[in-house]
Amino acid sequence: MGAGVSYSQGLATRKGGNLSNCLHxxxxxxxxxxxxxxxxxxxxxxxxxxxxxxxxxxxxxxxxxxxxxxxxxxxxxxxxxxxxxxxxxxxxxxxxxxxxxxxxxxxxxxxxxxxxxxxxxxxxxxxxxxxxxxxxxxxxxxxxxxxxxxxxxxxxxxxxxxxxxxxxxxxxxxxxxxxxxxxxxxxxxxxxxxxxxxxxxxxxxxxxxxxxxxxxxxxxxxxxxxxxxxxxxxxxxxxxxxxxxxxxxxxxxxxxxxxxxxxxxxxxxxxxxxxxxxxxxxxxxxxxxxxxxxxxxxxxxxxxxxxxxxxxxxxxxxxxxxxxxxxxxxxxxxxxxxxxxxxxxxxxxxxxxxxxxxxxxxxxxxxxxxxxxxxxxxxxxxxxxxxxxxxWSLFPVGSDHGAYDGLERVIYFLRAQPRGTVFYDRWAGWHYDLYLFDGHPYRAYAPHPAWLARDLTVFYREPGASPPRYLVVPGWAVVTRWRRALTEAGFSLVPVLVTANRWGERTFTVYRITTESPLRRADRVWEGTGLFRAPGAAGQGTSGG
Structure with missing residues (x-):
């Protein structure tokens, strides 16, 4: 024991410092x-x-x-x-x-x-x-x-x-x-x-x-x-x-x-x-x-x-x-x-x-x-x-902070539709390419309202004769022009799903395209991020949480 202490003390003396420095x-x-x-x-x-x-x-x-x-x-x-x-x-x-x-x-x-x-x-x-x-x-x-x-x-x-x-x-x-x-x-x-x-x-x-x-x-x-x-x-x-x-x-x-x-x-x-x-x-x-x-x-x-x-x-x-x-x-x-x-x-x-x-x-x-x-x-x-x-994402920096809230719910809804379903979109194509990579349902790019009206005039069939068709509109887009063009062509838009962001603002609306009168549309539409069953929305499921 004494020899060990003497060695350490001698080492400290030679190093010119204390024992702690020498041990370091x-x-x-x-x-x-x-x-x-x-x-x-x-x-x-x-x-x-x-x-x-x-x-x-x-x-x-x-x-x-x-x-x-x-x-x-x-x-x-x-x-x-x-x-x-x-x-x-x-x-x-x-x-x-x-x-x-x-x-x-x-x-x-x-x-x-x-x-x-x-x-x-x-x-x-x-x-x-x-x-x-x-x-x-x-x-x-x-x-x-x-x-x-x-x-x-x-x-x-x-x-x-x-x-x-x-x-x-x-x-x-x-x-x-x-x-x-x-x-x-x-x-x-x-x-x-x-x-x-x-x-x-x-x-x-x-x-x-x-x-x-x-x-x-x-x-x-x-x-x-x-x-x-x-x-x-x-x-x-x-x-x-x-x-x-x-x-x-x-x-x-x-x-x-x-x-x-x-x-x-x-x-x-x-x-x-x-x-x-x-x-x-x-x-x-x-x-x-x-x-x-x-x-x-x-x-x-x-x-x-x-x-x-x-x-x-x-x-x-x-x-x-x-x-x-x-x-x-x-x-x-x-x-x-x-x-x-x-x-x-x-x-x-x-x-x-x-x-x-x-x-x-x-x-x-x-x-x-x-x-x-x-x-x-x-x-x-x-x-x-x-x-x-x-x-907690309280600063508007980096990724999206609410504009695309609810898109996952839209994806759930669309994937629950029968094979052959077509939905129209012109705003979120990159997201749909990612989430709907296998091609179901089919996304048709609609560049403007007149194009959509012409496409429906050619390809639309009465409900039951073919899978449904939808128009998905984000909250930052104005649907008025689209509704007017479709009304003039004999179609109407019936909202079947509405999502909201973290502040309660509308983010996406899914419209079913039909020839029925707008007055016969679904009697309830929930606003929020959940899915719900609305009349006429064939194959629609509920949110998985």
Missing amino acids: DRYPLSPILAEGLVLVVLLLLALALRLPPLLHNPLHADEALYATWGQRIATGQDPWLLKGPVFKPPLWPYLLAGSFLVFGVPPFSPPVDVRFVARLPGLMAGLLSVALVYRLGGRLYGRRAGMMAALVMTLSPFAILFSATAFTDPLMVALGLAGVVAAVEGRGGWAGLGLGLSAATKQQGLIFLPLALVLGLVRRRGRRWKWGWWRGGLGLALILVGVLAWDVFRVVNGGVSFWAEGWAGYGGLRFAWSVELLPRLRAWLRWLGYFFASPLADGLVLVGVGWRVWRDLRRPSLAAQTDLLLLGFGLLYLLAHWLVAFPVWDRYLLPLVPIVALLVGRLITDLSRHRATLVAFLGAMLLWEPAMAAA
């Missing part, structure tokens, strides 16, 4: 395990905050389209996506196809399961971004700053709501961050692969390339990694050549290049007109406000970052250069999206969330050198309420 030196896994435990807790918290909106919110129209791509690949019906519009690189559709192959291809019972399967890759990408922000913050500013940045990323309402979607952006950001982390660590080959995969998810993933280059040069200054840059370029080129080969194969076989489709979707790029500048600025600032969704937090961050820049300019250092580079990247990104007529969509700001998290993590660390736990606790409490509000 001798057993270095203890602090690493502690930090790993904290990171695991943050990831579990991030998962808990992101699951409710993932399961609660309906699919946005673009999410439904992306899921349909994965569906077509997974079933083998269109493995190269030659049919229909495709305006994204290949990584995301094939990743969704893998998710469908693991969990099964829609239609599911109930259809709501599609949300989980389609959004699971985005959820994993969102959690990966939290871990990568921790890693990048640790490399740039130290482990404490990395932990604070990961906490900010975990609690950001913007990050919460986008991690619960099937958009391409969460994976693009995660892979871009992976490339930046690899560049900072001097792993050129991995940096190139990460950046290439980010661009293979969404074309805008290339925006991380200049950030990786500049941070890599600054952080690796004076160190030999010339060959790392060559490996990085090779890795990036390898991925981009693969994407190009996929696109060329599609074009040769009758498809349309995703670059051409994307360019046409934007309507081309141009600078914003002078009359657009102020409205665009207001719109972008409005979306920025949801990064923390707290005016107090926004004000503190603005003041704190301004103070940090002032200190950086007065006291140059490697960390100060990093601050200015991150801030400059964010400002240039915003400036480009303001002055160039990109659509003012919230998801275009997602790449800035980890940048802001890193700067805020650095700021919190500077302010909490002697009271780290207290400052971190106060910061978490400041962001906790907005984070919970985001988990």
